[in-house]
Amino acid sequence: MKVALIGLGSVGRGVAEMLAKKDLGLTITGIADSKSAFMDPAGIDISRILANKKKNGSCGDQHLTAEDVIKKADYDALIEVTPTNALSGEPAIGYIRAALSRKKHVVTSNKGPIALAAKELRAMAKKKGVALRYEATVAGAIPVMHTLEHGLAGNEILALYGVLNGTCNFILTRMAAEGLTYEQALMEAREMGYAEADPTYDVQGIDAAIKLVILANTIWDNGVKLSDVDRTGIDLLTPDALRLADEEGCTIRLIAEANPKKHLLRVSPRILEKNHPLVNDGTLNALTFETDMAKEITLIGRGAGSIETASAIIGDLLYIRDHYVQRA
Amino acid sequence: MKLEMKDSPGQLVAALKPISDVGGNIIAVIHQRDPDIDGDTLNVQIVLELPKGRLDNLVSLLKEQGVKIQRIGEERLLYQRTVIMIGHLMHTDLSDTVDQIDSTGFAEVCELAMSMPAVNERSSSRITIKAVSREDMEAALAILRRVSQQKSLLLIEPLEDSA
Numbered sequence: 001m002k003v004a005l006i007g008l009g010s011v012g013r014g015v016a017e018m019l020a021k022k023d024l025g026l027t028i029t030g031i032a033d034s035k036s037a038f039m040d041p042a043g044i045d046i047s048r049i050l051a052n053k054k055k056n057g058s059c060g061d062q063h064l065t066a067e068d069v070i071k072k073a074d075y076d077a078l079i080e081v082t083p084t085n086a087l088s089g090e091p092a093i094g095y096i097r098a099a100l101s102r103k104k105h106v107v108t109s110n111k112g113p114i115a116l117a118a119k120e121l122r123a124m125a126k127k128k129g130v131a132l133r134y135e136a137t138v139a140g141a142i143p144v145m146h147t148l149e150h151g152l153a154g155n156e157i158l159a160l161y162g163v164l165n166g167t168c169n170f171i172l173t174r175m176a177a178e179g180l181t182y183e184q185a186l187m188e189a190r191e192m193g194y195a196e197a198d199p200t201y202d203v204q205g206i207d208a209a210i211k212l213v214i215l216a217n218t219i220w221d222n223g224v225k226l227s228d229v230d231r232t233g234i235d236l237l238t239p240d241a242l243r244l245a246d247e248e249g250c251t252i253r254l255i256a257e258a259n260p261k262k263h264l265l266r267v268s269p270r271i272l273e274k275n276h277p278l279v280n281d282g283t284l285n286a287l288t289f290e291t292d293m294a295k296e297i298t299l300i301g302r303g304a305g306s307i308e309t310a311s312a313i314i315g316d317l318l319y320i321r322d323h324y325v326q327r328a
Numbered sequence: 329m330k331l332e333m334k335d336s337p338g339q340l341v342a343a344l345k346p347i348s349d350v351g352g353n354i355i356a357v358i359h360q361r362d363p364d365i366d367g368d369t370l371n372v373q374i375v376l377e378l379p380k381g382r383l384d385n386l387v388s389l390l391k392e393q394g395v396k397i398q399r400i401g402e403e404r405l406l407y408q409r410t411v412i413m414i415g416h417l418m419h420t421d422l423s424d425t426v427d428q429i430d431s432t433g434f435a436e437v438c439e440l441a442m443s444m445p446a447v448n449e450r451s452s453s454r455i456t457i458k459a460v461s462r463e464d465m466e467a468a469l470a471i472l473r474r475v476s477q478q479k480s481l482l483l484i485e486p487l488e489d490s491a
Contacts (some may be wrong), residue, residue: 240443
């Protein structure tokens with residue numbers, strides 16, 4: 001199967017490296033970063049492109065753009081891994097539309113388009129008879145969407161709650177373990193590369209809320225938006241609060257929670273017993289589904305990282321290859 | 329409850345049966361002979377859990393069995409939850425915050441632990457609330473949510489199974 005890769009940040013590089021390293025039968029025929037692009041219907045030498053990118057800061061021809069690749073390259077599936085814009089979803093929404101209109105499958109890790117325009121994009125994909133998959137948008141490497149779609153097929157999902165932001169989980173872990181203040185733990189998270197220079201998206205629960213919106217729309221198709229999420233971050237937590245919880249055998253985690261029957265859509269710091277399955281150390285993510293038949297199912301794993309996210313993207317690509325492309 | 333019954337074979341079983349008949353759950357039976365009391369009667373203390381509104385039914389069933397009820401003590405606050413509140417708790421009148429729960433009649437604050445690092449810094453507290461039922465607990469937490477918002481306090485609730 002031929003794929004085009006748009007975006008060569010951490011996730012894009014992870015995907016490119018894994019496709020080059022593993023013999024998965026996936027050939028990259030188009031590639032683009034924010035400044036340049038490159039196409040070759042016979043397959044691109046990824047290691048040369050990545051070396052080029054490292055040396056010159058761009059991957060290919062500066063006269064070509066991502067749009068050129070999406071509209072002209074010869075590919076079966078588009079891998080859209082440009083940075084998330086939670087306000088407009090652009091330019092990713094435009095990229096995805098353009099690929100779908102050419103009847104190309106799309107796999108994305110980009111939360112913006114899925115949180116903002118999932119309904120429209122899904123309808124478009126359906127109309128064109130292609131797949132739009134976004135496993136990597138929620139909880140990184142954890143196969144959340146595959147579990148919902150296949151493993152839990154036929155179940156009614158009654159509620160979900162989980163830890164969907166690794167940065168917050170790291171900060172809370174460190175505050176509880178060492179009695180650090182929020183500011184100290186945040187500084188440590190920055191040094192470890194877990195927090196952005198501007199940590200607002202993570203620590204105020206916006207990132208977790210976007211993922212919650214994606215999950216709710218995927219499961220219940222209820223059209224909820226980011227502004228519908230009742231959201232409280234972790235930036236006002238004190239070390240004393242964690243100590244008071246600890247005295248009772250508990251700790252605090254940032255929990256994203258949805259229960260349509262109770263009209264509940266909330267991201268907030270919560271008290272959990274330390275042996276609760278959602279209490280994990282460091283940057284791990286965890287997610288529990290409550291269902292009618294399977295009852296509770298909890299998935300735990302890495303929520304971020306270059307190769308970890310590539311795992312989710314490659315899972316989507318191979319699903320498309322096995323269910324659409326090979327049969328066609 | 330403390331019961332008085334005839335000290336003859338089968339009496340204790342006869343006294344216990346109505347409890348399960350009304351859907352009650354026996355937690356403990358304390359059965360001790362008191363040397364000061366004459367030989368025909370037996371005093372038994374029973375600790376049990378009873379669904380709401382079944383007590384009158386149980387009392388009349390026991391009377392039919394010839395069992396005399398000496399005393400009924402009721403622990404009505406069965407549901408307990410612990411929350412954490414962060415903010416300027418003293419400046420925003422902590423006793424008023426507690427009173428908003430206590431004055432409901434169906435819930436009360438039964439434990440409070442506090443930490444005040446310095447004047448003008450936000451303090452942290454752990455508050456344990458008891459309530460009559462799950463619904464009452466929800467209502468009590470709703471009051472705390474509203475008060476926290478009014479007083480700009482950060483309320484951290486426990487995570488419950490929601491479905």
